[in-house]
Amino acid sequence: MSGDRQSLDSLLPAVYQELRRVAAGYIRRERPGQTLQPTALVHEAYLRLMKDRPDRWQNRAHFCAIAAHSMRQILIERARARNARKRGGAQPRVTLDEALVAGGEQSFDLLALEEALQRLAALDPEQARLVELRFFGGLTVEETAEAMEISPATVKRHWAVARAWLARELEGRTGA
Amino acid sequence: MSQTRWRQINDLFHEALARDPAGRDAFIDERAAGDDELAREVRSLLASHHRSGGFLEAPAWEVASGLLADGEGAGLVGRQIGSYRIVEEIGRGGMGVVYAAEDLRLRRMVALKALPIEYTRDPRRRERLQREAQAAAQLSHETIATVHALEEIDGVLFIVSELVRGRTLREELQDGPIPSNRLLETLIDVASALAVAHAHGIVHRDLKPENLLRRDDGRVKVLDFGLARFTPAGDAPTMTKATEQGMIAGTPGYLAPEQVAGGEADPRSDVFVFGLLAWELATGLHPFGSNRSSQIARLVELSEGRLVTLRGVLSLAGLDPIIRRCLHREPGLRYPSGEALLQDLRCLRENSRGDWMSADGLWWWQFHQWGVAVLLAVMPILAWMIRRWVGPLGPAMFFTILALATTAVTLRLNLVFTSRVQAGRLTSHHARLFPWIARLELGLAALLVVSALFIAASHEATAAALIAIAVVTAASILVIEPATAGAAGIRQG
Numbered sequence: 316m317s318g319d320r321q322s323l324d325s326l327l328p329a330v331y332q333e334l335r336r337v338a339a340g341y342i343r344r345e346r347p348g349q350t351l352q353p354t355a356l357v358h359e360a361y362l363r364l365m366k367d368r369p370d371r372w373q374n375r376a377h378f379c380a381i382a383a384h385s386m387r388q389i390l391i392e393r394a395r396a397r398n399a400r401k402r403g404g405a406q407p408r409v410t411l412d413e414a415l416v417a418g419g420e421q422s423f424d425l426l427a428l429e430e431a432l433q434r435l436a437a438l439d440p441e442q443a444r445l446v447e448l449r450f451f452g453g454l455t456v457e458e459t460a461e462a463m464e465i466s467p468a469t470v471k472r473h474w475a476v477a478r479a480w481l482a483r484e485l486e487g488r489t490g491a
Numbered sequence: 492m493s494q495t496r497w498r499q500i501n502d503l504f505h506e507a508l509a510r511d512p513a514g515r516d517a518f519i520d521e522r523a524a525g526d527d528e529l530a531r532e533v534r535s536l537l538a539s540h541h542r543s544g545g546f547l548e549a550p551a552w553e554v555a556s557g558l559l560a561d562g563e564g565a566g567l568v569g570r571q572i573g574s575y576r577i578v579e580e581i582g583r584g585g586m587g588v589v590y591a592a593e594d595l596r597l598r599r600m601v602a603l604k605a606l607p608i609e610y611t612r613d614p615r616r617r618e619r620l621q622r623e624a625q626a627a628a629q630l631s632h633e634t635i636a637t638v639h640a641l642e643e644i645d646g647v648l649f650i651v652s653e654l655v656r657g658r659t660l661r662e663e664l665q666d667g668p669i670p671s672n673r674l675l676e677t678l679i680d681v682a683s684a685l686a687v688a689h690a691h692g693i694v695h696r697d698l699k700p701e702n703l704l705r706r707d708d709g710r711v712k713v714l715d716f717g718l719a720r721f722t723p724a725g726d727a728p729t730m731t732k733a734t735e736q737g738m739i740a741g742t743p744g745y746l747a748p749e750q751v752a753g754g755e756a757d758p759r760s761d762v763f764v765f766g767l768l769a770w771e772l773a774t775g776l777h778p779f780g781s782n783r784s785s786q787i788a789r790l791v792e793l794s795e796g797r798l799v800t801l802r803g804v805l806s807l808a809g810l811d812p813i814i815r816r817c818l819h820r821e822p823g824l825r826y827p828s829g830e831a832l833l834q835d836l837r838c839l840r841e842n843s844r845g846d847w848m849s850a851d852g853l854w855w856w857q858f859h860q861w862g863v864a865v866l867l868a869v870m871p872i873l874a875w876m877i878r879r880w881v882g883p884l885g886p887a888m889f890f891t892i893l894a895l896a897t898t899a900v901t902l903r904l905n906l907v908f909t910s911r912v913q914a915g916r917l918t919s920h921h922a923r924l925f926p927w928i929a930r931l932e933l934g935l936a937a938l939l940v941v942s943a944l945f946i947a948a949s950h951e952a953t954a955a956a957l958i959a960i961a962v963v964t965a966a967s968i969l970v971i972e973p974a975t976a977g978a979a980g981i982r983q984g
Contacts, residue, residue: 482542
């Protein structure tokens with residue numbers, strides 16, 4: 316991700332297409348007791364894109380970072396578009412309650428999460444990036460550690476506090 | 492809040508988290524050293540930490556898969572694409588984007604559906620799509636939205652089809668089950684579409700309430716015939732790839748078990764999905780539960796040969812066996828195609844004359860059949876016992892009664908079987924068999940009376956019993972049978 320904004324943007328569509336394709340395939344193959352392996356998904360997309368244009372990627376971590384960022388952009392864009400269609404841009408917004416969440420019935424507002432994530436980036440850019448990799452990129456703790464060049468223990472610490480903070484921010488919104 | 496403050500909060504959060512929960516509060520107070528705001532913030536974050544459970548643990552594309560399915564290509568309204576002027580967007584979401592457009596050459600309104608860009612790139616895939624579109628264009632029926640053309644405009648492929656305005660059955664389901672007075676007609680429309688398509692060798696592959704549109708006149712049209720797997724509905728590129736690789740294509744809640752197992756869809760797969768649809772339309776509930784994961788789970792169980800309980804209660808006795816036959820795990824045990832299914836549904840419509848067979852009435856009718864069967868089984872035994880008392884004609888009498896009774900029992904049990912397996916045909920079957928059953932049983936009753944007369948002088952009691960049985964048999968034919976059949980909704984010929 317090191318500063319190369321332009322090349323990142325130019326790679327987004329390809330990564331996005333590939334992720335969407337692979338993700339859809341995984342969701343279809345989903346079985347009870349054997350839930351979607353997000354990392355496998357990213358790996359598969361990565362392998363395909365590598366085969367296609369190996370010169371475009373510095374390394375896998377680089378790819379994961381781009382994938383996560385691309386996923387975030389696309390989901391947020393679409394959530395905005397959907398809301399705009401529904402209510403001329405006003406509340407209520409897209410909630411993630413499609414019953415696919417591992418644990419069950421939680422639902423939350425994707426756009427509220429995005430806003431909270433931006434506030435978190437002001438407090439701690441590293442934690443915000445970590446959330447991007449973990450949530451939008453679907454990376455495991457180990458992979459996140461690799462992509463960010465920090466230790467898995469640090470990832471866990473950052474993740475715990477960032478998650479707690481974000482959850483509280485979102486609660487505050489929906490509770491109000 | 493400053494970044495340094497945030498660090499401070501972070502540090503205390505982790506230190507407190509590492510402590511034993513019992514000593515945590517005191518520890519925070521001690522470390523905060525009078526900084527109440529810090530202590531409060533850390534406590535609130537810790538509470539949130541313990542509450543947040545699986546928050547953000549599932550990746551975004553999983554929780555927001557619906558958003559991923561949203562197609563691109565908004566904002567075409569008002570523009571002209573090739574010789575089509577886009578008038579309005581009429582469908583979006585699960586179906587991708589569909590526009591109502593005016594065909595400027597033919598001056599008619601059509602529906603335009605954009606296909607993913609992949610099709611224009613891959614010549615093989617395009618060729619296949621072309622073939623499928625040609626096949627689908629052959630289908631012309633009042634219950635099928637006709638495909639007019641496959642057009643390439645500015646590098647994008649569009650399916651041009653008949654414009655159907657109306658409400659999808661998905662929207663109707665939001666108001667609950669389809670009312671019983673229009674349910675059967677709805678199902679017959681869908682089955683008719685399947686029958687026509689299957690006769691042309693075309694399988695729908697993606698039947699679901701979203702693809703069924705009810706026009707203002709109440710008739711239902713099936714959309715996307717044969718092309719379902721090419722539309723953006725299910726991430727078309729993956730879908731085709733998936734089909735090529737033997738992966739699952741379609742929408743999880745509306746798949747046949749063999750599709751889950753990676754097999755090719757054939758007419759019987761459509762029949763299975765029709766069963767799911769019919770159940771959902773009749774009860775308002777998807778038979779495999781309302782969420783995607785439970786639907787997938789049930790489907791997988793089914794494809795692995797396990798028994799699956801259906802959600803919801805179907806009170807329409809006549810429809811129940813038809814749906815169950817559709818939902819057989821084994822494709823070979825389902826209706827072989829839409830045509831056979833349609834026949835049964837039509838039979839059911841004719842037989843029920845708008846009234847549904849009553850499940851309760853059917854039970855009593857079946858109970859009656861078993862009762863009479865037992866009675867008939869007793870007759871040859873009695874005839875055997877009295878054959879010597881009757882005299883030289885005894886053995887002949889016995890064999891006649893045996894033949895008549897076995898035939899009558901067989902026919903009765905055949906009716907019971909039909910009522911269980913093919914209720915749709917029960918009335919016509921009953922109308923065909925019952926006159927024979929009536930003749931056989933009245934004949935038996937007559938023979939019993941004759942036998943009774945033969946032995947009346949020597950064996951009074953037995954003779955009386957025989958006459959009683961004869962009377963019961965006659966009464967059963969003339970009175971009880973019409974009454975129970977009527978209660979079961981079987982029309983009397």
